[in-house]
Amino acid sequence: MxxxxxxxxxxxxxxxxxxxxxxxxxxxxxxxxxxxxxxxxxxxxxxxxxxxxxxxxxxxxxxxxxxEKVDVKVYVKKLIKEYKLVFFTLFSLLGYIFLMQYIGFIVTTILFIIVTGYVIGPKSKKDLLIISLVSVIITFSVYAFFQNVLHVRFPTGVLF
CATH class of the missing domain: 1.10.287 (Helix Hairpins)
Structure with a gap:
């Protein structure tokens, strides 16, 4: 469906x-x-x-x-349990889009990548450090490329 x-x-x-x-x-x-x-x-x-x-x-x-033989409530509960990571990612993406205009591209993108990567990926402290490092590098690389090469402006919000 x-x-x-x-x-x-x-x-x-x-x-x-x-x-x-x-x-x-x-x-x-x-x-x-x-x-x-x-x-x-x-x-x-x-x-x-x-x-x-x-x-x-x-x-x-x-x-x-x-x-027709399946109970709707049972089916919906099974569907939510099976796709809970998809729903989390969808809602975090919607929150990311909403918060970007208030907080700014850099901070919001770093937080989005860290939170989503931590929830979906492994849960050790070493992996959290790697996810954080990758999110900072990717965010600043994308920001620098779009800002300096393509001359695209990102939302600047309260922080950056």
Missing amino acids: GEILIGIVIIILCIIIYFQSGDFPYFNEVHLNAGSFPKLIAILLAFLSLILVISKVKELLSKRAEL
Whole structure:
């Protein structure tokens, strides 16, 4: 069921990207404009998502008899227990996106990588030190590259 929802969401996003990429500037002397590549990627991704949705709907319909016998509460509890790391990562990512505008990119990214890496990965102190070191190196490398080479500004929040 989750794959069907993800496929539908991706198809909707592809439609939005397809129509938004038509607003890019167009040069008269070339056949392809700046929006051609995003449109192509959106079409391919929507096509693949449609294949995913169709295959999962067929699979769900074939298993329909089995699903009618299962209690919904038991199934939801089993689903939450099985995918608790996925749910944690999703909620921490949403929190990361929300807090980035208030705290800033650098601090929020370092905290996000450390917390997510610690929860998902091993729990020893040595591994926490490695995760912290990697998060600092990755964050400052990405920040320096985007800031100095690509001239992209990140949210600066209260701290950085």
